[in-house]
Amino acid sequence: MIWLSSRSRIAVMVLPALVLFTAFFAYPVLYGTGYSLTDAQGFSEPRLIGLDNYATLGDDPFFWLSLKNTVIILVVSVAFLVPASFALALLMQQRIRAAGALRALLFGPAIVAPILVGLVWVFILDPRVGLLNRLLVPLGIPEIQWIGGDSLTPYSIALVFSWASIGFAMTIFYAGLQQLPGDVMEASSLDGATRWQQLLHVTVPMMRETVGIVSILLVTNVFKIFELVYMLTGGGPVHRSETLVSYMYFVTFTSQRYGSGMAIAVVVLVLGALTSLAYLVLARRGRSA
Amino acid sequence: MSTRSAPPSPATVHDRQAPAPPVGAPGVRRRRAAHRPAPSPDAERRRRLRARLVVAGFAYLIVFLVVLPILWIVLLSFQQSDQILSDPFSVRTLTLENYRDAIATLPLVQMYKNTIIIATAAVTIGTTVSFMVSFALTRMVFRRRGVQSALLLYFLAGLAVPVYVLLFPVYRLDLALGIFGTYAAVILPYAVVSIPFNTLLLTGFLRGMPGELEEAAIIDGAGLFRLCWSVVVPVMRPILATVVIFNVVYVFNEFPFVSVLINDPDLATISLAVSKFQGQYSVNYGGMMAAATLVLLPQLAIYAVLQRHVIAGLTAGAVKG
Amino acid sequence: MPGYQPRRHGRRGLAAAAALAVALPLAACSEAGDTGQDGTTTITLSMQNADVKTADPATWAIVEAFESANPDIDVEVSGQPVSEHLQSLSIAAQSDTLPDIFWVYKSNAEEMLAGDRLLDLRPILQEQGVIEHLPATTVEHFTSGDTVFGVPYQGLLTGLWTNTKVLEDHGLAMPSTFDELLQVAEELDDDGVVTISNGASQSAFSVWQFLVWLDRFGFEDRMDGLLDGSESWDNPDFVRMYEHIAELRDAGAFSSNVATQTYQQAVDQFLQGDAAFLDAGVWAAGAIQDSDVAPHAAFWKGPTFADGVGEQNIIMNVASAPLAVAKKVGEDDAKLAAVERFLGFYYSDEAQQLMVDNGQPPVTTYEPTLEESEQSVLSAALDAASEDGVAAPATQPDLVFPVAVANAIYDSIYGVIQDQLTPTEAAALVQRALEAE
Structure with missing residues (x-):
């Protein structure tokens, strides 16, 4: 390979991606960060104001609320989705008629546009016209405000996010399970391990890396949830159900406070990066241990 | 690794699609019998049959629950609008009226044409430069070597960046480059966003691929x-297929960029058009659902044809990554 | 030389990719152009509705009539929901790619004017003889210094549409004061009927009635102070106003799904006869006229308050957000002429009658002809506006502030309606937004 690794050849291979990525990704991140230090709003010229936007965010109850909601969605999604999709992958390994078709169906929601997912779930979660209350109310259960109420909306968004992601996560786990060396599995069962023991002491440890991958993908996706909120509640009532990103969109584009909006974007960026980094470190440590 | 009664044989690990051996096949039974005092073969067989039925039933139930929202939308799309609020479960008064409304309102051909043009260009550029x-x-x-790993980290760091931080800056960039108001306004960001x-x-695939x-x-x-x-490319066909499919799905579904970077309705993609449904149909739920179905079903149909590649590709790429 | 060959290939591949990237935008570009070869001039009109044809039939009808009278001018109408529309505009303003004529909030128009993006309309309006047909206060409202930066798009006449049949069926008299309204709400709630239909989802701005209430609690007197920071939104009068909203809420006046229903659904609720009042404006007249509610429809300016501040007999009948024209229109003579003709037509008696035909009050001094039997609903509203002794405020309170503050005002009102904010929290919320400016 060293023969072909001349400086110019490397440049030819690396530069297109490097130039495009720098121009349309890295530079905009810096540009947005710069904007967060200005008072840019409405239609007027921006002025540098230092960290004022960040200080204002600290006093903004809706910002903290949207952060709280994001964390709720994050915790519920990861705590539920990772084990559930793993269990589902185990289930899909069983000899079931048409297992391939079942896996395909489970993956289906992952390819539906999030904006459409939101629209679809309005007709399930809406307190008045939604399927869920249509089924529950006749059973004598009082009308539940799945979306639009005080408290349940973030959980409902986590549910919808889980619906859209579970097949995707399951598929990665399933693929990981397929990679497990058959002889190790067989050896452990020949050693007389029960299925539970085998699962806990052989399968799970060997799947650690896959768990890391699935978690990173899910966490970064949670930080990108926007269309669901946009379609389900529009962030309401009175910003009670905003996520960081949807609130950022509101501040930036609906309220036209570009500086403040970019400040939220930077917070989202830092949080997303930190979480991913934490997982990477954990995964690496796990691998070397 | 599994709750299945029989331990996995090498054959099933490598080929899940292979027909399952008949319940209680001699080889399987013998191995079990070697480790545990076996109950009467008949009772054991029935117990395992029951367990398998429970497992299968459970799997079907979960899949049904996952598919249910889509079935519900399809049902609503055939329901008369006033029925949706009063008696949505009724199947006696189904109608095609909603589809007539939706087809009359939606520029379906234009939406698909725009989306396909944008997806083709973005995915070609994105995949080519990513591969290189x-x-x-x-x-x-x-x-x-430090440069090499630093570059890799630089690209992968993009995974943690929410695209929302890019919207406004990329808009300004599009303007500066004079590509605002053209397909390229979204093609370039789409291509770039897919790079990480x-x-x-x-890289995950390449690292695991022997160099001989x-x-x-x-x-x-x-x-x-x-x-x-x-x-290299021929060997990487499966993973490249995955990359292409994933990127195409991304472009088909993307909303934030297109909502900012495309302001000409003639250039609108499917996602952008869908976002207008609530405004266009306001309280015509049936029309809205029919429009949603018209967008949803072709996507699901294409996916149904290609799903094997997606899953096979993920196996090779994501897990090794 | 084995190493040489592939390098060229590599470059060729790159070149192909680059060519592709360059060629695509070019291909898409070639469809632009303002003045077509056949001599038609295209002007763009960008509005605050996703579907102008159905959501804003008056504007649509005027454009249609204008185009058939002026075959050499093509008006390209586009529209997005308010927030997306403003977003596109703000982006376009910074890049000087504004549409030719567009709907915009007054505060944004003033900012655009400061950035030298707007055309001074005074010459056009004088040339077309429009200015004398517009009420002087309206022109003044959209004038900054010597520049007229906007023209009224439509009149903003808001109030509570009333279904008198619902009141009669429950043996209730038409309320007049707030205490009477509160009583009506309590009685209707006992019978499971919504008193005032509102919908917050994707329409946080649909709180018109409560903006009038602000005027009944001394908004006009405080306006300048609020704008220059010498007055606080968090004052006893406004807090009292919010307390009254809370009283109505506690009396069960609002729909249980006020948070998730959209404004359209709120209208629907009223049209189905499921609510006694609808918080809306004259633009809803057409829909009401077409419904079963029409024979029982009345238009109410809203309750008076014993503990209010200043004049109580007021009705919200003001100029709405303006239409503005991009400065660069002035650089293109054909375009300028087309825009001039369009505006001239927009304020002509013919177009104003088209507005009335489509359920909008005229914005000029034109006296419309109403088909009493077919437009009973609209004429109820127009009658209420011209009732003896009723006054109109200078503007609707939200329209004088930047969008962020306007949003906070809406949030504060819906926050109390949905029991998410106490009256003091609501007032403080708006004050915080004011201070952030």
Whole structure:
């Protein structure tokens, strides 16, 4: 390979991606960060104001609320989705008629546009016209405000996010399970391990890396949830159900406070990066241990 | 690893699609019997049959629950609008009226045309440059290794960046480049946004791919382009298929960028059009659902044809990444 | 030379990709152009509705009539929901790619004017003889210094549409004061009927009635102070106003799904006869006229308050957000002429009658002809506006502030309606937004 690794050849291979990525990704991140230090709003010229936007965010109850909601969605999604999709992958390994078709169906929601997912779930979660209350109310259960109420909306968004992601996560786990060396599995069962023991002491440890991958993908996706909120509640009532990103969109584009909006974007960026980094470190440590 | 009664045989690990051996096949039973005092073979067989039925039933139930929302939308799309509020479960008064409304309102052909043009260009550019850089970062020999890993980290860091931070800056960039108001306004950001994930998958695959073929080709005197095109790309077909499919799905579904960067309704993609449904149909739920179904079903149909590639590709890429 | 060959290939591949990237935008570009070869001039009109044809039939009808009278001018109408529309505009303003004529909030128009993006309309309006047909206060409202930066798009006449049949069926008299309204709400709630239909989802701005209430609690007197920071939104009068909203809420006046229903659904609720009042404006007249509610429809300016501040007999009948024209229109003579003709037509008696035909009050001094039997609903509203002794405020309170503050005002009102904010929290919320400016 060293023969072909001349400086110019490397440049030819690396530069297109490097130039495009720098121009349309890295530079905009810096540009947005710069904007967060200005008072840019409405239609007027921006002025540098230092960290004022960040200080204002600290006093903004809706910002903290949207952060709280994001964390709720994050915790519920990861705590539920990772084990559930793993269990589902185990289930899909069983000899079931048409297992391939079942896996395909489970993956289906992952390819539906999030904006459409939101629209679809309005007709399930809406307190008045939604399927869920249509089924529950006749059973004598009082009308539940799945979306639009005080408290349940973030959980409902986590549910919808889980619906859209579970097949995707399951598929990665399933693929990981397929990679497990058959002889190790067989050896452990020949050693007389029960299925539970085998699962806990052989399968799970060997799947650690896959768990890391699935978690990173899910966490970064949670930080990108926007269309669901946009379609389900529009962030309401009175910003009670905003996520960081949807609130950022509101501040930036609906309220036209570009500086403040970019400040939220930077917070989202830092949080997303930190979480991913934490997982990477954990995964690496796990691998070397 | 599994709750199945029989331990996995090597054959089933490598080929899940193989027909399951009949319940209680001799080989399976013998192995179990060696480890535990076996109950009467008949009772054992029935117990296992029951367990398997429970497992299968459970699997079908979960899949049904996952598919249910889509079925519900399809049912509503055939329901008369006043029925949706009063008696949505009724199947006696189904109608095609909603579809007539939706087809009359939606510029379906235009939406698909725009989306396909944008997806083709964005995915071609995104996949090509991602492949090139992934190959360089895993296969080529950098004089300074630090540069190599720093570059990889640079690209992968993009995975953690929410695109929302890019919207406004990219808009300004589009304007500065004079491409605002054209397809390229979204093609370039789409191509670039896909680079981190593509690089994750492709470098992961390349690292796990044995280099013998390449070395043989180099010894045969192949140059860089021929090496990539005739040796590496063919081996990477499955993962490239995955990359392409994922990127196409991304472009089809993307909303934030297109909502900011495309302001000409004639250039609107499917996602952008869907976002207008609530405004266009306001309280015509049936029309809204029919429009949603008209967008949803073709996507699901295409997916149904290609799903094997997606799953096979993920196996090779994501897990090794 | 084995190493040489592939490098060229590599470059060729790159070149192909680059060519592709360059060629695509070019291909898409070639469809632009303002003045077509056949001599037609295209002007763009960008509005605050996703579907102008159905959501804003008055504007649509005027454009249609204008185009058939002026075959050499093509008006390209586009529209997005308010927030997306403003977003596109703000982006376009910074890049000087504004549409030719567009709907915009007054505060944004003033900012655009400061950035030298707007055309001074005074010459056009004088040339077309429009200015004398517009009420002087309206022109003044959209004048900054000597520049007229906007023209009224439509009149903003808001109030509570009333379904008198619902009141009669429950043996209730038409309320007049707030205490009477509160009583009506309590009685209707006992019978499971919504008193005032509102919908917050994707329409946080649909709080018109409560903006009038602000005027009944001394908004006009405080306006300048609020704008220059010498007055606080968090004052006893406004807090009292919010307390009254809370009283109505506690009396069960609002729909249980006020948070998730959209404004359209709120209208629907009223049209189905499920609510006694609808918080809306004259633009809803057409829909009401077409419904079963029409024979029982009345238009109410809203309750008076014993503890209010200043004049209580007021009705919200003001100029709405303006239409503005991009400065660069002035650089293109054909375009300028077309825009001039369009505006001239927009304020002509013919177009104003088209507005009335489509359920909008005229914005000029034109006296419309109403088909009493077919437009009973609209004429109820127009009658209420011209009732003896009723006054109109200078503007609707939200329209004088930047969008962020306007949003906070809406949030504060819906926050109390949905029991998410206490009256003091609501007032403090708006004050915080004011201070952030």
